[in-house]
Amino acid sequence: MTNNLFSHLIAHAGLDRTALIVPAHGQVSYRDLDRMSARYANALRGLGVKPGDRVAVQAEKSLGAVLLYLGVLRMGAVYLPLNTAYTPAETSYFIGDAEPTVFVCDPAREASARDLCRDGLTQVLALGGSLDALVENQEDHFETVAVSDDDLAAILYTSGTTGRSKGAMLSHGNLLSNVTALKESWRYTQDDVLIHALPIFHTHGLFVALNLTFFSRASVILLPKFDPDAVMDAMSSATVLMGVPTFYTRLLSHPGLTAEACRHMRVFISGSAPLRAETHEEWKERTGHAILERYGMTETNMNTSNPYDEERRAGTVGFPLPGVSARIVHPQTNTPLPTDEIGMIQVKGPNVFQGYWRMPEKTASEFTADGYFITGDLGKVDGDGYIHIIGRQKDLVITGGYNVYPKEIEVEIDAIPGVAESAVFGVEDADMGERVVAAIVRDGSCDVQAADIENHLGSRLARYKQPREIVFLAELPRNTMGKVQKEVLRRNHAAAANQRSTREVENAR
Ligand code: MLC
Ligand code: AMP
Numbered sequence: 422m423t424n425n426l427f428s429h430l431i432a433h434a435g436l437d438r439t440a441l442i443v444p445a446h447g448q449v450s451y452r453d454l455d456r457m458s459a460r461y462a463n464a465l466r467g468l469g470v471k472p473g474d475r476v477a478v479q480a481e482k483s484l485g486a487v488l489l490y491l492g493v494l495r496m497g498a499v500y501l502p503l504n505t506a507y508t509p510a511e512t513s514y515f516i517g518d519a520e521p522t523v524f525v526c527d528p529a530r531e532a533s534a535r536d537l538c539r540d541g542l543t544q545v546l547a548l549g550g551s552l553d554a555l556v557e558n559q560e561d562h563f564e565t566v567a568v569s570d571d572d573l574a575a576i577l578y579t580s581g582t583t584g585r586s587k588g589a590m591l592s593h594g595n596l597l598s599n600v601t602a603l604k605e606s607w608r609y610t611q612d613d614v615l616i617h618a619l620p621i622f623h624t625h626g627l628f629v630a631l632n633l634t635f636f637s638r639a640s641v642i643l644l645p646k647f648d649p650d651a652v653m654d655a656m657s658s659a660t661v662l663m664g665v666p667t668f669y670t671r672l673l674s675h676p677g678l679t680a681e682a683c684r685h686m687r688v689f690i691s692g693s694a695p696l697r698a699e700t701h702e703e704w705k706e707r708t709g710h711a712i713l714e715r716y717g718m719t720e721t722n723m724n725t726s727n728p729y730d731e732e733r734r735a736g737t738v739g740f741p742l743p744g745v746s747a748r749i750v751h752p753q754t755n756t757p758l759p760t761d762e763i764g765m766i767q768v769k770g771p772n773v774f775q776g777y778w779r780m781p782e783k784t785a786s787e788f789t790a791d792g793y794f795i796t797g798d799l800g801k802v803d804g805d806g807y808i809h810i811i812g813r814q815k816d817l818v819i820t821g822g823y824n825v826y827p828k829e830i831e832v833e834i835d836a837i838p839g840v841a842e843s844a845v846f847g848v849e850d851a852d853m854g855e856r857v858v859a860a861i862v863r864d865g866s867c868d869v870q871a872a873d874i875e876n877h878l879g880s881r882l883a884r885y886k887q888p889r890e891i892v893f894l895a896e897l898p899r900n901t902m903g904k905v906q907k908e909v910l911r912r913n914h915a916a917a918a919n920q921r922s923t924r925e926v927e928n929a930r
């Protein structure tokens with residue numbers, strides 16, 4: 422066996438087992454995955470893709486997209502998934518930065534993708550189109566390429582506080598170590614059947630959900646997206662659900678959610694954003710299951726998890742996973758803090774990434790001298806050792822499990838004629854956890870309106886990054902150092918919302 426992650430996901434033992442259940446397609450065995458992914462690997466090799474080359478993919482979730490991912494892994498190339506919500510303007514940056522040999526997209530995006538790749542360095546193919554035609558004629562055998570633990574398996578872009586996206590480089594060793602730890606912690610076995618309703622262009626849906634299930638020889642029900650009815654239907658034949666908190670709050674609004682409906686389920690797992698303690702309690706009351714919350718990041722894979730057998734404590738993310746070390750330190754002095762004191766969460770272990778693509782200085786600045794990764798999350802450890810995430814030092818909004826970096830939106834808004842400056846921040850949202858709000862100061866040169874801002878952002882930023890509310894202010898609140906006080910903006914926004922709802926109640930009387 423090579424150290425290629427693929428060899429651990431699709432190993433010879435258990436090839437006849439069901440790997441995927443794809444509605445409208447049927448069952449796909451591990452043997453099918455082996456053969457079909459070989460065709461993708463052969464097709465990519467025929468296109469000139471070599472180990473270490475990037476293969477960028479912006480495609481809807483499908484059996485083909487899973488096969489493409491496996492094909493890229495097994496040929497030692499680097500998988501670079503992109504959110505299907507990204508606009509051509511956003512995608513263009515990733516293509517320019519990562520210089521992929523091949524860019525695979527949906528047929529509907531093919532023409533605009535060719536425009537983005539005009540310099541001829543990147544070949545464009547469509548999944549469900551030109552790529553399939555190529556794949557059909559390939560052999561279904563491919564000798565999986567041997568790699569070392571540190572060789573790259575994937576690059577996942579994360580935005581940053583400076584507004585520029587950074588490619589997080591994940592190696593075969595990083596990904597393998599994480600699924601090994603998760604399998605043990607979550608008691609995953611080949612009898613598990615996962616309801617997969619997450620997108621497959623992020624760590625959660627791709628590495629935690631797909632890799633772990635394949636690594637365990639278990640099965641995946643591959644749903645195209647999150648739809649509460651489809652998830653409820655799948656529960657009678659599944660054992661595991663992995664989701665962002667929005668999955669759980671939306672399912673709680675489903676009248677069919679009862680303990681009886683969840684009878685076949687073994688465990689419900691939540692992550693990518695904070696799960697409210699009330700959601701945890703409500704879920705337990707309705708279903709009898711305590712949601713198992715865990716904590717991870719693109720750069721580190723999964724770091725901590727609530728225990729499987731002992732108390733799953735609401736509002737906490739549990740303990741470090743096997744092989745991972747986590748500590749809470751004073752953000753300025755870097756000294757470890759005692760129980761219950763809030764500080765910066767830092768992590769170290771084989772799960773932690775190889776650095777940011779072509780950004781050695783940025784990479785170095787995110788690690789401590791003794792090799793811990795500085796997460797940007799603030800937390801504390803309670804008296805029983807459970808880690809609590811209290812907030813974030815990084816300026817970040819998490820909406821429905823997607824990260825939005827305010828700086829990226831502010832740069833776009835500030836470029837609009839009539840805008841002097843802006844501040845983008847997150848406010849509480851019952852459905853998405855947080856939602857994006859923009860506060861804007863006009864420069865007086867013209868009467869810029871909310872519609873002008875929306876029109877400008879519409880073609881530039883993915884929909885989930887666009888502000889759901891825009892407010893115009895005479896000035897932004899600043900501290901004595903001149904720094905915009907987003908906490909004050911959030912407080913003022915909450916106070917105004919409170920006043921509005923009081924007025925509405927009074928008017929209704
Ligand atoms: C969709 N929209 C969103 C949104 N998702 N807006 C803000 N935040 C989101 N997350 C937009 C749509 O474009 C649409 O715009 C409108 O909101 C309503 O859409 P919807 O039908 O309600 O959304 P839906 O398609 O149901 O998607 C919601 C969701 C989805 C929560 C199911 O966003 C989702 O699957 N999120 C999971 C994200 C995830 O996998 N994160 C993991 C990152 S990895 P319009 O045009 O109608 O106004 C990571 C590491 C770790 O964080 O620890 O796991
Ligand atoms: P991403 O960059 O998309 O990988 O997002 C990682 C960030 O999501 C982390 O740094 C945390 O801020 C947040 N996150 C992930 N899981 C949790 C969780 N269980 N509770 C709170 N925040 C979380």
